[in-house]
Amino acid sequence: MSGGTDVTTGDRPSEMTETGLPLRRLRDVLDTYWIHVWTLLVFAFLYFPIVVLVVFSFEKGTYSTLPWSGFTVQWYAEMVTDQVLIDSATNSAIVAVFVTVIGTTLGTLGAISLVRYEFKLKSVYRSLIIAPMTVPGLILGVGLLMWFKYLGFSTDLKTVMIGQLVFVTPFVLITVSASLSGFDPHLEEAARDLGASRWQTYRRVTIPMLMPGIVSGAMFAFALSFDDFLIAFFTSGVKNTLPVYLWSRMNHGISPVINAISTVVLLFSIVLIVGSELLRRRNEL
Amino acid sequence: MATSDGKRSALGERFERAVDRSPLPAGVVVTSGPVLLLQLLFFVGPLFIMVTIATMEMENLVLIPDYSLDNFVEVFTGFVPRTAFTNTVLISVLTTLSAIVIAYPIAYFIARRGGSHKNQLLILVMIPWWTNFIVRVYGWRLILGSRGVVNSALIYAGFIDQPIDWLLNTKFSIWLGLTYLWLPFMILPLYTSLEKMDQSLIDAAYDLGASRWVVFRRIILPLSFSGLVGGTMFVFIFSMGSYIVPSMLGGGTTFVGPLIDYQFGFGGDWPMGAAIASVLMLIVMVVLRALMRHVEIEEMI
Structure with missing residues (x-):
């Protein structure tokens, strides 16, 4: 694990106290390895609930208690026949695809103006981008609920999409602008000098260079939208998205089917993030 | 997309000539316009409403526009909203502190x-953050419940006869859940600055004989300050505005997020809910303003 030099311990002179040898050994070991142990414990903490959900999704007993009472895939079988679940997962997918496409487009455009142009009121523009990321989802959710009511919009998947775009677009924008500020504007100038129009320069130079940033922004957008609960909770009306459906089931008591659904949802997210990371890595090479 | 570049460029050329004459470059309008429109319509609008x-009242789910500041007065003087804000601020502060302590070493x-494993370790931190x-x-409810993993394991092993009842539906479980949920948001900014x-x-410093504590206080802490501020900002603000953790793990603990939701649901008092949300918003903005001066938010993500 430890690639670099050992920092925190350094070459400390060993103390010549009268503590017994095994005890001093233990202390030396702790001195050197406490940070490894700590790291391991934090990872255990981060993955504990995930592991518990996965493990108990295969458990026979209806209550997720120890000791383990046997292996079953019964809950997964029940899961795939749950029509409401399938419908809400479909709704989530529809919303996420829409939000990803629109959010990535708006975010990429917005990033270009943030990094490439100087204009009046740019600071206002900046804060209008950053603010939606910092406002608690709950506030945005109830705000949107009142706003849609005021405008006379009936709440359904459409309003969920609009609401999610408000906080998803800034994340894409920031992600893309990070990769945009990392590349040399001279490349664009060179293209222009060689006679390319502004459009051709965008299409042939800017966009291809930005592609890795855009792709990770899009994956970010998809994950944010697919996992969003708060906006959908307040703006979906009678329609369910997957997290809203899960929420209502969780509040109706414990059922192992929830564990099975959760496992699938977790697996899906993990595949998504590992995939996007591998993609990013490949593009960097 | 399908049109040839030739056609496009002719169009683009004409477009560009028109652009150069306008005071606000068309490039700016085209690129920032859609985002601005979206945020003005569906971010500024909702906050405004x-x-x-x-400032209104509600009777039988009908809004009555008799504008007054009564609801705001009620937020600061009423027992329930005041308790909610006290609980929420205290637990958020505690969550932030524990997140700092847990996150620094890792x-x-x-x-x-991390050496060559740096990226893999970072992904391991990020995976939980990306999952639902x-x-x-x-998952924590399964762990902490009276028949949950911890209690059933302890009973099975014979350490206790009765389940420990303060593990779930208490302030403790809210604190634990929030610390758990926002920990990656502390680790990542700290990592970036470290x-x-x-x-x-x-x-x-070590060569000059500094102790480990002195090295931390005089070198590591000041040099990772922006990461610390960034992480604090995220964890505190997210905890203040949290809804999922206090309602799923908090039992009936009075907390701002669930209280807002209650006013919009069973409570049937939108103006009161809006007033509580506005005060929450104000607290978030004040904290942000105070901390933002020390960090560049773009660097954190």
Whole structure:
């Protein structure tokens, strides 16, 4: 694990106290390895609930208690026949695809103006981008609920999409602008000098260079939208998205089917993030 | 997309000539316009209507526009909202502190000793953050419940006869859930700033005989300050505005998020809910303003 030099311990002179040898050994070991142990414990903490959900999704007993009472895939079988679940997962997918496409487009455009142009009121523009990321989802959710009511919009998947775009677009924008500020504007100038129009320069130079940033922004957008609960909770009306459906089931008591659904949802997210990371890595090479 | 570049460029050329004459470059309008429109319509609008409705009253689910500040007075003087804000601020502060303590060593480890595994370790930190919130919070309910993993294991092993009842539906479980949920948001900014730190400064301090604590206080802490501020900002603000953790793990604990939801649901008092949300918004903005001066938010993500 430890690639670099050992920092925190350094070459400390060993103390010549009268503590017994095994005890001093233990202390030396702790001195050197406490940070490894700590790291391991934090990872255990981060993955504990995930592991518990996965493990108990295969458990026979209806209550997720120890000791383990046997292996079953019964809950997964029940899961795939749950029509409401399938419908809400479909709704989530529809919303996420829409939000990803629109959010990535708006975010990429917005990033270009943030990094490439100087204009009046740019600071206002900046804060209008950053603010939606910092406002608690709950506030945005109830705000949107009142706003849609005021405008006379009936709440359904459409309003969920609009609401999610408000906080998803800034994340894409920031992600893309990070990769945009990392590349040399001279490349664009060179293209222009060689006679390319502004459009051709965008299409042939800017966009291809930005592609890795855009792709990770899009994956970010998809994950944010697919996992969003708060906006959908307040703006979906009678329609369910997957997290809203899960929420209502969780509040109706414990059922192992929830564990099975959760496992699938977790697996899906993990595949998504590992995939996007591998993609990013490949593009960097 | 399908049109040839030739056609496009002719169009583009004409477009560009028109652009150069306008005071605000068309490039700016085209690129920032859609985002601005979206945020003005569906971000500024909702916040505006929220503050407006907070000054109204509601009877039988009908809004009555007799504008007054009564609801705001009620937020600060009423027992329930005051308790909610006290609980929420205290638990958020505690969550932030514990997140700092937990995150520092691991962020340091990954940044300074991760070696070639740095990226893998970072992904391991990020995976939980990318996975569904409510699913992971629900996992804690399975762990902490009276028939949950911890209690059933302890009973099975014979350490206790009765389940420990303060594990779930208490302030403790809210604190634990929030610390758990927002921990990656503390680790990542800390990692970013620790990674940039110059190793020779630390080596020099040790060579000059500094103790580990002095090295931390005089070198590591000041040099990772922006990461610390960034992480604090995220964890505190997210905790203040949290809804999922206090309602799923908090039992009936009075907390701002669930209280707002209640006013919009069973409570049937939108103006009161809007007033509480407005005050929450104000607290978030004040904290942000105070902390933002020390960090560049773009660097954190």
